[in-house]
Amino acid sequence: MATILDVSKLAGVNASTVSRVLNGSARISESTRTRVLQAVETLNYRPNIVAKSLKEGTTNCIGIVIPKYIPMMSMVASLLEEIQSAAEAHNKLLFIAYYDHTKDSPYKAIERLNNHQCEGIVYWHNYILGTKNNFDAERFSKIIKSINIPVVTFDISIPENNNLAVLFDHRKTTHKITQYLCQAGYKNIAFISARLTTKIAQWRLDGYISGLKENNVDFNPLLLIESDLDIEDGYHACQELISREINFTALCCFNDKIAIGAAKAIRELIPQKEIKIFGFGNDPILDFITPSISSIKTPMKESINEVIDLLFHNINDKNKKNTALLKTFVGDLVIR
Structure with missing residues (x-):
């Protein structure tokens, strides 16, 4: 050589x-x-990258911690594609660490990347996994402080981390759906939520209820039902909703998979009714589903770019004065 x-x-x-x-x-x-x-x-x-790194006192590596969670994989792929491109543009290598439902998983992932001497880390929080592994923000904060490199959190804010965070506003986005439906003349709006043990489900329910209230529509608890997250779960939840014999003309769903299952139940059990269905995520498959399903398009590219800009700004900050930034995004309605 x-x-x-x-x-x-x-x-x-x-x-x-x-x-x-x-x-x-x-x-x-x-x-x-x-x-x-x-x-x-x-x-x-x-x-010789290793020799150059030793001479310059830097590894030229960044890390990303992402959820090991199948329903999120399309968004995970978008994030990885964007951050890989950014890493290459900055002549950095990208290390990836996953976390799952086990108790110590998120913290060990951060520590693994720090042990590889990454110059900065992106942590993408998933609230459903966070509920399962009892995510401890205080423990997370202590680890971030101890490693002394920039850690930008995606979809969670850690105040002790100087709010180096980019968030998606679940409450405002669901409020936006409900407001659209109310203003379009729909009054009996049902909601199939994820399990309300998770923060994200609670925020989206808050948005739904506040949207009703703002439009002088009473919240009817019989129009609310909890569900797990897959297509079959949405199908059974909507069957239960229909069995309550409470007339509803519109249906909000926690995600697109639930909405697809709900559409099948509606098609089978009440095909004579026109129900306006909303999902969340804007999966391309929705263009081919009957009855039609509107959805929320999450601004992934814009929010990911903010994450990347924030990360590299703080890596390159020679004075180590991390820029405090809390950037929030709201989804866009896609009407079908």
Whole structure:
């Protein structure tokens, strides 16, 4: 394997000149730059990243902690694609760590990335997994403080982390759905929620109820039902809702999978009724579902870009004065 000394000998320059050429220094003549680059190509030279990292005191690595949770995989893929592109643009390697429902999983994931000497970390919080593993914000805060590198949280705010966070406002977004339905003339609006043991479900229920209240529509608890998160769960929840024989003309669902299952129940049990259905997530499959399902498009690209900008701003902050920022996004209605 060729070394920087081999390149310097072939190009007829010293090793420091080779280094300046490879680092893009402007203080090099064009003829010298050409000789060095030709030598690099001839010898198929590749810089020793480990040696460079030791010299510069940096690993040129960033980390991301993501939920090991199948229904989130399309959004996880979007996040990984964007942050991988950003890492490459900043000449950084990306390390990935997963967490699951087990108690210590989120904290161990952060510590693993810190042990790899990542310069900064993105942590994507999932409230459903967080309920299962009894996520402890105080413990999380202590770990973040102890590792002394920027940690940007996605969809959760940790005040002790200087609010380095990008959030999705579940309450305002569900309020937006309910307000649209009320203003479109729908009064009996049912809601299939996720289990109300989770914060995210509670926030979306709050948005639904506040939207009704703002439009002078009474909340009817018989129009609320809890469900698990898959298509079959939505199907059975909607069957139960219909069996209550409470007339409803619109239906809000916690996610698109529940909405797809609910649409099947409506199609089978009350095909004569026109029910306006809303999901959450705007899965492309909704374009092919009957009856039609409107949904919420989450601003993933915009929010992910904010996460990335915040991370690299704080990595590059030489004074280590992390910028306090709490950026919040609201979803957009997609009407079908």
